[in-house]
Amino acid sequence: MKNVLPLSAFVLVLVAGTSSTGHAQVLTEANYDQLVPSGKEVDAIYGDYAIGNKSAKAVIAAPIATRNANMTVRSVGGCLLDLAVTEHESDQLSVFYPGRRKFPFAQISNKTGTVVVTSPGSDKRPKCEVTYRMNSNQPIMDITSTWTNTTNSDWTLALEDDIRADGGKEDMVKSPNGTHDLFYFHDIFWQQAYGVRADGFRIRTNSNSRESILTYQAEGGHAVIMKPGESFTLSRQMIVGKNQAEVMAIADELSGRPRCESVRLSIDDSSQTRVVGARMEIRSASGSRGTIVSDSTGFAETRLPPGEYTVKYIVDGVAVSEQPSLDLTVRANNSQTSLHNLPKLHRGQIAARITDGEGHPIPAKVEFKGNGDTPTPDWGPETAEHFVRNLAYTANGKFETALREGTYDVIVSHGPEHDAVFTKVVVEAGKTAELNASLKHSVQTPGWVSSDFHSHSSPSGDNTGSQKGRVLNLAAEHIEFAPCTEHNRVSTYEHHIADLGLKSFMATVSGMELTGSPLPLNHQNAFPMKYTPRTQDGGGPVTDGSPETQLERLALWDDRSEKLIQQNHPDMGWLFYDKDGDGTSDGGYSRSFPMMDVVEIHPIDHILKREQFDSRNGKAFNNNRMLNWLQLLNQGFRIYGVVNTDAHYNFHGSGWLRNWIQSSTDAPAKIDHKEMVHASEQGRLIMSNGPYLEATFAAGGKSCVSGQELTASDGKVEVRVRVQCPNWFDVDTVFLLVNGKVAEDFQFTRTDHADKFTDGVVKFDQTLNLTLKEDSHIVVVTGHQTEVLGDVMGPQGGAQHPAALTNPVFVDVDGNGFTPNKDTLEFPLPVKFKKP
Structure with a gap:
């Protein structure tokens, strides 16, 4: 076996004149704000390396085995982590992995304008050295990989990189799968584009909504085979720009094509007002040059090679159908401004x-x-x-x-x-x-504040939603207490709340969701957590393959600090009864039970019809958490319920599930997160997707709210139930669950008990006298059996039936302390769900 071409033929020469005058520095508290680019996908921390020039800023992750960008972007040590053009800093790159993750980097060095990372060689794998150098004056990162065969055999080298850039919910365009001179991707809305090219190579690409694999193919298709002791060098450039057209212009010039000319475009509407935020899709006979967006002045600027183009306009997300495209001519040596008037585009x-x-x-x-x-x-x-x-x-x-x-x-x-x-x-x-x-603030909730304990945004790694947008969404939906619970990192909403002027409307506290395996079981939220900004995982703990160990780690973190630990959306059978998932009860993950304060039990409207399984399209897809929770209460598990949106995106994401928590203040600015923790631990919490449900319980001269205990030696309990709704949904059902079953004579509907319901804000206000024959836990439920929440809550939340329920009150009838009755509610105790 032999090299088809001499190695020297594969060494790519860097662009002339690229001696760097940029900087390359280790990130510290003193220089972080100056050197790190802005953008919602920035993941830089102290100890990483910044490199940049006047045109672009970049960050190389420190080559540490445990260096992760976030929950799903992992093992980034030595990789290009953040990159943005200084003209419009909006980092949308998750990571560029040189060598496609096959060479773990363990060493790093830096000089003026250069960062070098090394993966030491062995007798099983070549040495790999990657040099990052920023072009002196352009937004171009030169990335050079040199492999040296340290093994005793010939080594066939795969010339591959991969890129993580999530576009599933973005307006992101990527090069079509195939072979190209330039691979690009462009987030049109967030206005950042990237391109990769390599002299002497074409790039075969294979992309999905998250990842792109780049394979470099030498002209002639020759394989790269290194004999022991031989080296091989591959150089490529990663270009960043505000838009795809700008990236393509730089790539054209690097390839020796004609110089691109500056073009400034705008459109006027029928009132001769320049349109801000208009999208202009530019095409030539050879294909798309991408989409540019007009700025706050109404102009969009880029560079194009001389030629003939058509421009299609999109305004407010809608194509300007009256004039589908306009002609544009770009001439050599002639920068130009082109103003197009669209007389049929009528805007106010x-x-x-x-x-x-x-x-x-x-x-x-x-x-x-x-x-x-x-x-x-x-x-x-x-x-x-x-x-x-x-x-x-x-x-x-x-x-x-x-x-x-x-x-x-x-x-x-x-x-x-x-x-x-x-x-x-x-x-x-x-x-x-x-x-x-x-x-109108029609529903009055004195002494109770609304909360969502479970939300996400881009720092979590499984979505790309703006965290600032998440805070806006929460505040607009009147969530008064919102812990920050990103996946696998401690984070905070405080700076967004301050910047948006929302301190009087919403309180917060730092926290996290620790997400490990097995999935989907091993998810737990915890707050408050100590936030250490710009450090790995925000100073939070790492995951574990055992839910029990992971829960213990959360409980002990921050010097055993007091915190609320929430088990997220579990398969109840798997967690509590069937640890090994074989369908036979074995005690579950019992070591974790004492550390769980609350457990998520949504979908909430399933409380209105308690069945063994949750179903979609007529097919069972999960154990019914609501039913399972009631079964657990009967078995003696005293763990309180919560409901949360687990929102990941900002289109109606938050708001359609919430908890009302008993509070000593109704002013969000005065909310004490410790009080929220204590009230939740004690079950003084009402779960709802809209209806505000008040319930007080009285016996033996004492009264309480949900989560508490009562002694009723004569078995008589007085239950005061009051339900309020705003003008956009209603309830038609109220009932009591006693030990998980609907209490006879205490199920009320508008159809059968019209005298007990009203049509104002207060829908139901009754005092119910209940006589118990045994120790019992009582849960109050309200909802609507046929109507849904509707358009206010969007397509997902709006499809739910209004529903609310209390946490249980535990009533001791015999005076010997509360004793659960062990009833399984006519269904077997659950084991791990398996699809039929």
Whole structure:
């Protein structure tokens, strides 16, 4: 076997004049803000290496075996982690893995403008040295890999890299699978594009929504075979720009093609007003040059080679169908501005002012739907912030935006304690339509605050949603206490709350979700957790393959600090009864039981119809957590229930599930997270997807709320039940569960007990006198059997039936302490679910 070409033929020469004048420094507290680019996908920490010039900033992860960017972007040591152009810092790169993760880097060195990482060779694997150098004045990272065969045999070298850039919920374009001179990907909304090229090679690419594999094919298709002691060098450039057209322009120039010319485009609407945020898709006879977006001045700038182009315009997510494309000619040595007037593009303005019932500005969610022939806007992807698809989020009750002329159906809301406003707005070209909405705080909840214990955004690694957008979503839905619970890292919402002016509306605390294996069982949330910013995992613990060990690790973390530990969305049978998953009860993960404070038991509306399994499309897909939880209570497990959205994206993501927690203050700015922990640990918490359910229990001259104990020596318990709803949904059912079963004579419906229900804000307000014959736990339930929450909560949450339930109250009848009755509720105790 022999090399087809001499090794020297494969050594790629760097672009002339690239002696670097940039910087290369270890990141510290003193220089982090200066050297690290901005962007929602930034994962740099102290100890990583920054390298940059006037055109771009980049970060190389420290070559440590445990260096992970986030939960799913792992083993990044020695890799290109963050990269953004300084003209518009918006890092959208998760990681560039040189060598496709086959050479673990263990050493690093840096000089002025250069970072070198090394994977030591052995008798089983070649040595690999990667040099990162920033071009002196362009947004180009030169990446050079040199392999040396340290083995005793010939080594066939696979010339491969892979890139992680998640585009599943983004407006992201990637090179089509196939072979190219340039591989590119471009996030149009977040306006950052990347390209990879290598002189002397074509790049065969294979991409999915997350990963792209790049295979470098030498001209002629020759294999690279290194004999013992021989070396081989591959050089490639990674280009970053604001848009795909700019990346392609740089690549053209590096390849010796004609110089690209600066082009500045804009469009006017019928009122001769430049359109901000317009998308301009540029194509030539040879294919797409990408999409550029007009900035706050109404202009979009890029560079194009001389030639003929067509430009297609998209405004507010809707193609300008009256004029599908316009012609553009780019001439050599002639930078130009091209202004296109679209007389049929009729746009006006919306000016919104949203207040509570007393005239005070409040955060809000505003949904726009085109009426009749009017198109529905689509402002941005589900990862966005203030404008997400057809939603506008406001932190202070105000926003202004341009909209196509027409009539819009509008829903203005602020969670289920407030009435929603359903209205129409007519937008006329060149005019401003006012949207004034007063959201009455109709549902009163004194002494209880709303919370969601489980939310995610891009730092979690399994989604790309903006964390700032998550906070806006939470506040607009009137979540008053929201711990930050990103996957596998401690993080915080505090800076977003401060920047958005939301301190009077929402409290928070640092926390995390520790997500290990086996999945989906081994997920636990914990808060408060000590946040150590810009360190690996924010200072949090690592995962473990044992749910018991992982829970213990969380409990002991931060010097055994007090924290709420929540078991997330478990298979109850697997967790509590069937550890090895063989379908036979074996005691489950019993070592973890004492450390669990609360457990997620949603889907919440399944409490209205308790069946053995949850079903989708008529097929069982999981054990029914609600039923299983009631069975657990009967077996003596005293673990309280919670419901949370587990939101990952910002389109109606938060708000459709919540907990109301007993609190000594109704002012979010005064909420004490320790009080929230204690109240939750004690079950003083109501679960809901909308209805506000109040329940107090009295016996023997004492009263309490959910989660507590009562002694009723005569078996008589007085239960006061009160249900409130805003104007956009209703309840038609109230019932008591005693030891998990509907209590005879205590199931009420609007159809059969119309005298007990009303049509105002208060839907039900009754005192129920219950006589118990044995120790019993009591859960109060309300909901609607046929109607759903509807459009206010979006397509996912809106499809749920309104429902709410209390945590149990434990009533001791015989005076010997509470004794569970061991009833299994006519179903066998669960084991790990297996699909039929």
